[in-house]
Amino acid sequence: MVTAHHAxxxxxxxxxxxxxxxxxxxxxxxxxxxxxxxxxxxxxxxDAAIKVFALHGYRDASIAQIASQMGAGHGTIYRYFENKxxxxxxxxxxxxxxxxxxxxxxxxxxxxxxxxxxAQVERIGRGLYDLMIAEPELGSVVFFVAGQVDSEMxxxxxxxxxxxxxxxxxxxxxxxxxxxxxxxxDTFRTAAAIVGMIFEGARRVHLADNxxxxxxxxxxxxxxxxxxxxxxx
Amino acid sequence: MVTAHHAxxxxxxxxxxxxxxxxxxxxxxxxxxxxxxxxxxxxxxxDAAIKVFALHGYRDASIAQIASQMGAGHGTIYRYFENKxxxxxxxxxxxxxxxxxxxxxxxxxxxxxxxxxxAQVERIGRGLYDLMIAEPELGSVVFFVAGQVDSEMxxxxxxxxxxxxxxxxxxxxxxxxxxxxxxxxDTFRTAAAIVGMIFEGARRVHLADNxxxxxxxxxxxxxxxxxxxxxxx
Amino acid sequence: MVTAHHAxxxxxxxxxxxxxxxxxxxxxxxxxxxxxxxxxxxxxxxDAAIKVFALHGYRDASIAQIASQMGAGHGTIYRYFENKxxxxxxxxxxxxxxxxxxxxxxxxxxxxxxxxxxAQVERIGRGLYDLMIAEPELGSVVFFVAGQVDSEMxxxxxxxxxxxxxxxxxxxxxxxxxxxxxxxxDTFRTAAAIVGMIFEGARRVHLADNxxxxxxxxxxxxxxxxxxxxxxx
Amino acid sequence: MVTAHHAxxxxxxxxxxxxxxxxxxxxxxxxxxxxxxxxxxxxxxxDAAIKVFALHGYRDASIAQIASQMGAGHGTIYRYFENKxxxxxxxxxxxxxxxxxxxxxxxxxxxxxxxxxxAQVERIGRGLYDLMIAEPELGSVVFFVAGQVDSEMxxxxxxxxxxxxxxxxxxxxxxxxxxxxxxxxDTFRTAAAIVGMIFEGARRVHLADNxxxxxxxxxxxxxxxxxxxxxxx
DNA sequence: TATGAATGAGATTTCATTCAT
DNA sequence: CATGAATGAAATCTCATTCAT
Numbered sequence: 013m014v015t016a017h018h019a020x021x022x023x024x025x026x027x028x029x030x031x032x033x034x035x036x037x038x039x040x041x042x043x044x045x046x047x048x049x050x051x052x053x054x055x056x057x058x059d060a061a062i063k064v065f066a067l068h069g070y071r072d073a074s075i076a077q078i079a080s081q082m083g084a085g086h087g088t089i090y091r092y093f094e095n096k097x098x099x100x101x102x103x104x105x106x107x108x109x110x111x112x113x114x115x116x117x118x119x120x121x122x123x124x125x126x127x128x129x130x131a132q133v134e135r136i137g138r139g140l141y142d143l144m145i146a147e148p149e150l151g152s153v154v155f156f157v158a159g160q161v162d163s164e165m166x167x168x169x170x171x172x173x174x175x176x177x178x179x180x181x182x183x184x185x186x187x188x189x190x191x192x193x194x195x196x197x198d199t200f201r202t203a204a205a206i207v208g209m210i211f212e213g214a215r216r217v218h219l220a221d222n223x224x225x226x227x228x229x230x231x232x233x234x235x236x237x238x239x240x241x242x243x244x245x
Numbered sequence: 246m247v248t249a250h251h252a253x254x255x256x257x258x259x260x261x262x263x264x265x266x267x268x269x270x271x272x273x274x275x276x277x278x279x280x281x282x283x284x285x286x287x288x289x290x291x292d293a294a295i296k297v298f299a300l301h302g303y304r305d306a307s308i309a310q311i312a313s314q315m316g317a318g319h320g321t322i323y324r325y326f327e328n329k330x331x332x333x334x335x336x337x338x339x340x341x342x343x344x345x346x347x348x349x350x351x352x353x354x355x356x357x358x359x360x361x362x363x364a365q366v367e368r369i370g371r372g373l374y375d376l377m378i379a380e381p382e383l384g385s386v387v388f389f390v391a392g393q394v395d396s397e398m399x400x401x402x403x404x405x406x407x408x409x410x411x412x413x414x415x416x417x418x419x420x421x422x423x424x425x426x427x428x429x430x431d432t433f434r435t436a437a438a439i440v441g442m443i444f445e446g447a448r449r450v451h452l453a454d455n456x457x458x459x460x461x462x463x464x465x466x467x468x469x470x471x472x473x474x475x476x477x478x
Numbered sequence: 479m480v481t482a483h484h485a486x487x488x489x490x491x492x493x494x495x496x497x498x499x500x501x502x503x504x505x506x507x508x509x510x511x512x513x514x515x516x517x518x519x520x521x522x523x524x525d526a527a528i529k530v531f532a533l534h535g536y537r538d539a540s541i542a543q544i545a546s547q548m549g550a551g552h553g554t555i556y557r558y559f560e561n562k563x564x565x566x567x568x569x570x571x572x573x574x575x576x577x578x579x580x581x582x583x584x585x586x587x588x589x590x591x592x593x594x595x596x597a598q599v600e601r602i603g604r605g606l607y608d609l610m611i612a613e614p615e616l617g618s619v620v621f622f623v624a625g626q627v628d629s630e631m632x633x634x635x636x637x638x639x640x641x642x643x644x645x646x647x648x649x650x651x652x653x654x655x656x657x658x659x660x661x662x663x664d665t666f667r668t669a670a671a672i673v674g675m676i677f678e679g680a681r682r683v684h685l686a687d688n689x690x691x692x693x694x695x696x697x698x699x700x701x702x703x704x705x706x707x708x709x710x711x
Numbered sequence: 712m713v714t715a716h717h718a719x720x721x722x723x724x725x726x727x728x729x730x731x732x733x734x735x736x737x738x739x740x741x742x743x744x745x746x747x748x749x750x751x752x753x754x755x756x757x758d759a760a761i762k763v764f765a766l767h768g769y770r771d772a773s774i775a776q777i778a779s780q781m782g783a784g785h786g787t788i789y790r791y792f793e794n795k796x797x798x799x800x801x802x803x804x805x806x807x808x809x810x811x812x813x814x815x816x817x818x819x820x821x822x823x824x825x826x827x828x829x830a831q832v833e834r835i836g837r838g839l840y841d842l843m844i845a846e847p848e849l850g851s852v853v854f855f856v857a858g859q860v861d862s863e864m865x866x867x868x869x870x871x872x873x874x875x876x877x878x879x880x881x882x883x884x885x886x887x888x889x890x891x892x893x894x895x896x897d898t899f900r901t902a903a904a905i906v907g908m909i910f911e912g913a914r915r916v917h918l919a920d921n922x923x924x925x926x927x928x929x930x931x932x933x934x935x936x937x938x939x940x941x942x943x944x
Numbered sequence: 945t946a947t948g949a950a951t952g953a954g955a956t957t958t959c960a961t962t963c964a965t
Numbered sequence: 966c967a968t969g970a971a972t973g974a975a976a977t978c979t980c981a982t983t984c985a986t
Binding site: 540541542552553556561562 | 975976977978979980
Binding site: 535537538592622625626628629632636650653654657658659660661662663664667668670671672673674675677678679682685695696698699700702703704705706707708709710711 | 768770825855858859861862865869883886887890891892893894895896897900901903904905906907908910911912915918928929931932933935936937938939940941942943944
């Protein structure tokens with residue numbers, strides 16, 4: 013269940029997002045070679061898994077496929093993950109963290125006028141689309157694979173989307189406070205709508221034949237719609 | 246792969262949508278009682294299936310569950326559908342048709358000014374949200390179940406979304422032609438962005454505790470964003 | 479946990495034993511052909527399983543082996559039994575029921591003097607040894623297989639042995655009441671010791687090259703020991 | 712297969728038992744510290760294994776559990792034992808030796824009358840029950856674990872029981888020769904029956920809440936039955 | 945036409961054993 | 966010597982699909 017709504021403006025988004033994104037991404041003490049080895053092996057497995065999941069979907073991907081993708085015996089995987097679902101969860105959390113980071117890396121209070129905010133939105137959009145291009149499987153996992161696992165996992169994605177929407181809401185609050193955004197906005201739903209648009213773009217960039225160009229166009233489209241509306245002036 | 250793009254403005258959307266929605270395989274021979282009987286049995290099965298799919302997801306729904314949900318033996322289902330996937334496809338197509346109908350029922354050339362178009366958009370949004378409320382399983386199927394079957398089915402949903410975006414694009418062309426919408430719009434992506442927003446709203450209405458109120462708020466939010474933008478004036 | 483001890487003399491043993499032996503042996507209404515069919519199929523499976531279990535032991539027996547032993551697909555077995563353990567439980571309960579029946583078929587209050595009781599004990603012993611000879615797998619299941627499943631199953635066997643010991647105790651009480659047995663006997667432990675002897679004999683009959691002769695000799699040995707002791711007179 | 716039968720009376724039991732007990736594979740080179748070290752490590756492993764086997768049973772006990780029980784890496788175990796089965800065999804042989812020693816420590820020709828033999832039997836019974844109390848895992852291994860390994864191991868236990876029965880038979884022969892026991896006894900089966908009783912007692916002592924008291928009672932019960940029979944006099 | 949008994953492909957998971965470090 | 970990472974054989978169990986009744 014997604015419970016958190018309407019974030020307090022001005023709060024640190026980055027910290028909260030880390031928590032929301034999941035708990036798996038342990039980055040343990042940088043000296044323990046044993047733990048480090050384990051972690052790097054988990055990453056290897058996750059790298060193999062994300063490819064196989066993206067290609068076949070969660071249910072049709074077999075542990076054996078993941079193992080052979082990384083050139084290991086399938087029993088090996090069970091030394092590093094409890095079961096198949098745990099792999100998917102790890103992969104998803106890693107992906108969501110990367111995705112949400114793009115948004116949360118921008119400070120919500122930085123903009124002081126519409127133009128600055130517009131530039132910021134473009135930066136965020138472009139960052140997202142760049143990520144889609146750099147790691148195409150990431151989009152698959154977030155948009156498709158997670159939904160194939162179970163409802164808990166679907167809710168995890170929904171939670172991440174909500175978290176992004178909450179951060180976006182902070183931007184809106186910032187703009188309203190500084191008088192360059194419309195104070196009558198229903199901030200959370202507007203934020204969610206914006207996120208919906210942006211992720212619709214991300215999905216289309218992910219699927220496009222020429223994702224680079226598609227990303228550029230979507231950046232422009234979204235900012236245009238947000239700041240100018242569609243009406244002729 | 247999504248192939249259809251940039252619909253010719255002014256064409257009849259409703260007709261083309263039927264084709265795009267998929268191979269609905271309705272055998273509408275309105276006199277042959279045998280065929281009619283078969284069709285009504287298929288509907289029964291689809292009614293049972295949509296409930297079971299919505300509740301358990303495609304993979305975890307068993308043929309036996311669907312059969313017992315409709316009070317029949319599970320062997321019976323195979324007299325009306327080739328296999329499990331065919332049921333899902335039938336259910337999905339039926340759902341997509343209902344969904345897209347909401348949009349295509351509105352004539353794309355009816356509006357003559359921004360206010361009329363705004364009213365039209367609100368009507369469409371409200372119609373969509375009403376549908377979500379009236380048939381919650383429909384939202385589950387379109388948003389979640391289809392993605393669990395295979396990539397072909399995912400593309401079918403994507404195709405329907407594209408079709409809706411194309412119709413939306415016709416509205417935009419109409420508005421530009423009649424000088425009340427901004428001629429610089431990237432019409433297809435703007436249309437897709439609008440559809441993305443609206444469906445993000447639909448998803449949240451579908452999940453909301455009080456879907457009625459959520460639908461109202463989302464209607465308002467989307468039209469506000471489209472016609473006014475977010476900037477203070 | 480075996481809790482019941484020191485049975486009240488004169489009570490009906492047969493009834494209580496049925497309960498102790500387990501709950502699986504459903505013999506449903508003799509007209510319902512569906513239920514009868516199911517039951518006869520379960521018997522078929524149990525017949526196949528007892529052979530395979532006796533030959534390979536519980537852990538090394540595979541469902542596939544049981545299935546092929548009865549000439550069926552291995553999936554079929556799961557239509558009639560929840561899982562492998564359930565088969566073993568069914569088989570064991572069936573076997574324990576047969577075994578305990580031999581003892582409980584004799585009325586505990588029938589004997590009126592030492593000679594009559596001695597004859598009764600010989601009858602019981604011989605009945606038991608006959609059973610071992612007629613169904614050798616039965617001995618395997620009770621003496622060996624059950625112990626390979628888990629502690630709960632071991633306790634089920636122990637419970638049946640205790641039940642037999644309780645019935646035996648009733649015989650002793652009867653003899654003491656009628657003044658032909660030694661009143662100073664520790665009745666339950668003496669009964670358990672007798673049962674221990676008899677089952678040691680059963681095990682050896684089960685393993686003997688010539689079980690018929692071995693059974694005869696054991697009958698004589700046990701009664702001799704019980705009634706005459708070992709001391710020269 | 713149980714082959715050894717009807718031991719020659721008067722022979723030294725202790726020596727033969729060593730052979731019967733199995734291939735204990737002790738390398739008794741009492742000076743080579745390397746071999747001694749190896750042997751003490753094997754003992755350590757056996758000590759750990761007997762606990763784990765007693766707790767979980769043979770099949771559900773893992774090498775890893777045994778290793779961690781003794782605080783070693785699981786690879787280490789393979790430096791001292793060929794495989795899992797070899798551990799069980801070692802543990803069993805060690806246990807059987809302790810068990811049979813209780814019986815074979817008593818000289819079979821010591822008694823000269825019924826009263827002396829009765830005292831001797833009580834000593835043996837009490838010794839056995841004391842052992843059960845002192846090392847409860849020993850009972851588990853002999854009564855339960857061995858039967859879970861394979862038929863060969865089961866036969867090893869059976870062989871040890873036979874060996875004990877053979878020694879017991881020597882006592883009987885001694886008593887018959889000295890005229891204080893009934894010459895008409897079927898000596899081997901009577902011996903086996905006595906052993907069966909005694910071990911039934913041992914099993915119950917092993918399982919009892921108050922093993923000390925249970926042991927006392929069983930000693931009395933067994934000797935009473937052997938020497939007095941059950942008939943009132 | 946309706947049914948459900950039978951089937952077996954196929955996937956996950958465990959853990960004894962090996963062997964390089 | 967000791968270790969534990971890697972391995973893969975093997976077994977259970979599920980359920981879509983077939984087909985005789």
